[in-house]
Amino acid sequence: MxxxxxxxxxxxxxxxxxxxxxxxxxxxxxxxxxxxxxxxxxxxxxxxxxxxxxxxxxxxxxxxxxxxxxxxxxxxxxxxxxxxxxxxxxxxxxxxxxxxxxxxxxxxxxxxxxxxxxxxxxxxxxxxxxxxxxxxxxxxxxxxxxxxxxxxxxxxxxxxxxxxxxxxxxxxxxxxxxxxxxxxxxxxxxxxxxxxxxxxPTTYAQFIKRERWHGREDFKSFTSLFNSKIALIICFHVMLFMLSLAIVYLHGIIAGVSFYALSMFILTLALTRYKFNGSPMQSLMKTSLIHYAYIIGRTLSLVDRLTFRYSSKFR
Structure with missing residues (x-):
């Protein structure tokens, strides 16, 4: 039996x-x-x-x-x-x-x-x-x-x-x-x-590609966007990036790049402390760098939505 x-x-x-x-x-x-x-x-x-x-x-x-x-x-x-x-x-x-x-x-x-x-x-x-x-x-x-x-x-x-x-x-x-x-x-x-x-993923490039894939549903509609904390953070990142470009235009590349770098340093550090509360301090800087790669990947998800690269063939 x-x-x-x-x-x-x-x-x-x-x-x-x-x-x-x-x-x-x-x-x-x-x-x-x-x-x-x-x-x-x-x-x-x-x-x-x-x-x-x-x-x-x-x-x-x-x-x-x-x-x-x-x-x-x-x-x-x-x-x-x-x-x-x-x-x-x-x-x-x-x-x-x-x-x-x-x-x-x-x-x-x-x-x-x-x-x-x-x-x-x-x-x-x-x-x-x-x-x-x-x-x-x-x-x-x-x-x-x-x-x-x-x-x-x-x-x-x-x-x-x-x-x-x-x-x-x-x-x-x-x-x-x-x-x-x-x-x-x-x-x-x-x-x-x-x-x-x-x-x-074992490399930063693979990691960014992975997050680019995972993030695309967050931007499927306004409802999904506003229901996702990550999507809102990505929108804030895009605003910072656009502001940085404006500063480059008005005050030069050094001022614009410095503004963006400092803003992202503060943002990723704060997000990392929030996400991994209690994690070892010696890991904080490396994890913050990975968090920045995470944000880049998710930002590319938004770019894919805006440029209609999210096709039926996407796996």
């Missing part, structure tokens, strides 16, 4: 040949000690992601078109578990995750209107972005939403709010959690459910 499926893992994948083997190996190694299934939803990969995933004997289905939200929803449609675990194709489970998942399952069974998971930890190395940004995000653990790279909830809640919003190309997890709280769900991050994310 086959074991009843309790947990369904939903993994969207697009050209993840470099990551999918490690992800599935770790998943099977540290899976919950209950019946589980793994559903890999390929989103039109052009590499051998599908072939590599099929070697594990898990369910591999195709959803070549649609947003990442649509891909996740498609995976849920074929799932059979009452607990849904969404992870990205470059996220690895740990022994600590396995040790704590059964309690999580029990908590969700008691309260199906629960969303949990944790911020993904970066690889354990000395990369500046990992040390002075991503690790600090994990340690702050103050998020009001759970990132869909590692989000756990019940099928009951998922159905109640009709899953992820398939019109969103990014920030679908934030929207999911907002609608869930409106449906009286509880958002409860659990740092003991530790996972690692191998796909974090």
């Amino acid at each position: 086959e074991e009843k499926i309790v947990v369904s893992f939903i993994i969207p994948a697009f050209n993840e040949a470099n990551m999918i083997v490690d992800t599935l190996t770790q998943l099977h190694k540290f899976a919950p000690k209950v019946g589980y299934e793994i559903i890999i939803v390929d989103n039109g990969s052009t590499d051998n992601t599908i072939e590599l995933a099929q070697h594990f004997g898990d369910t591999v289905i195709s959803c070549a078109q649609g947003t990442i939200a649509a891909v996740r929803n498609f995976g849920v449609q074929v799932s059979t578990g009452r607990i849904l675990v969404f992870i990205d194709a470059d996220v690895k489970l740990t022994q600590q995750w396995q040790d704590n998942i059964n309690n999580t399952i029990e908590n969700i069974d008691k309260n199906p209107l629960l969303i949990t998971g944790s911020r993904c930890s970066p690889p354990e190395n000395n990369n500046t972005l990992n040390t002075h940004w991503f690790n600090l995000l994990v340690e702050s653990n103050s998020s009001t939403y759970i990132n869909s790279g590692h989000l756990i909830t019940s099928k009951v809640l998922f159905d109640k709010i009709s899953g992820f919003n398939e019109e969103l190309r990014t920030a679908e997890d934030h929207d999911f959690c907002i609608r869930a709280t409106q449906a009286e769900a509880l958002i409860s991050p659990n740092a003991s459910l530790k996972v690692f994310h191998d796909g974090y």
Whole structure:
């Protein structure tokens, strides 16, 4: 008699040949000690992601078109578990995750209107972005939403709010959690459910590109803009930049550049202290520099909206 499926893992994948083997190996190694299934939803990969995933004997289905939200929803449609675990194709489970998942399952069974998971930890190395940004995000653990790279909830809640919003190309997890709280769900991050994310950017250029991608939904409409603190900060940054250009025109390049540099130094320092309250002082300057790269990336999101570069082909 086959074991009843309790947990369904939903993994969207697009050209993840470099990551999918490690992800599935770790998943099977540290899976919950209950019946589980793994559903890999390929989103039109052009590499051998599908072939590599099929070697594990898990369910591999195709959803070549649609947003990442649509891909996740498609995976849920074929799932059979009452607990849904969404992870990205470059996220690895740990022994600590396995040790704590059964309690999580029990908590969700008691309260199906629960969303949990944790911020993904970066690889354990000395990369500046990992040390002075991503690790600090994990340690702050103050998020009001759970990132869909590692989000756990019940099928009951998922159905109640009709899953992820398939019109969103990014920030679908934030929207999911907002609608869930409106449906009286509880958002409860659990740092003991530790996972690692191998796909974090390792250079400033990659980091800016990542934030450029993540920020575009913030400028989709005036409503989304005014509902996003980050979007309002970006608008303020654009105003500072335009004022700096005016100063260059009126008083010369040195005056304009100095004004912009001093303004951004104060702004990023203040934002960093606010975002990472309690973080080590020796990290403050490096983290502030990364915060500036974050602002640049999000500003490019606004530029993409204003120049209509946000196309249907954007992934």
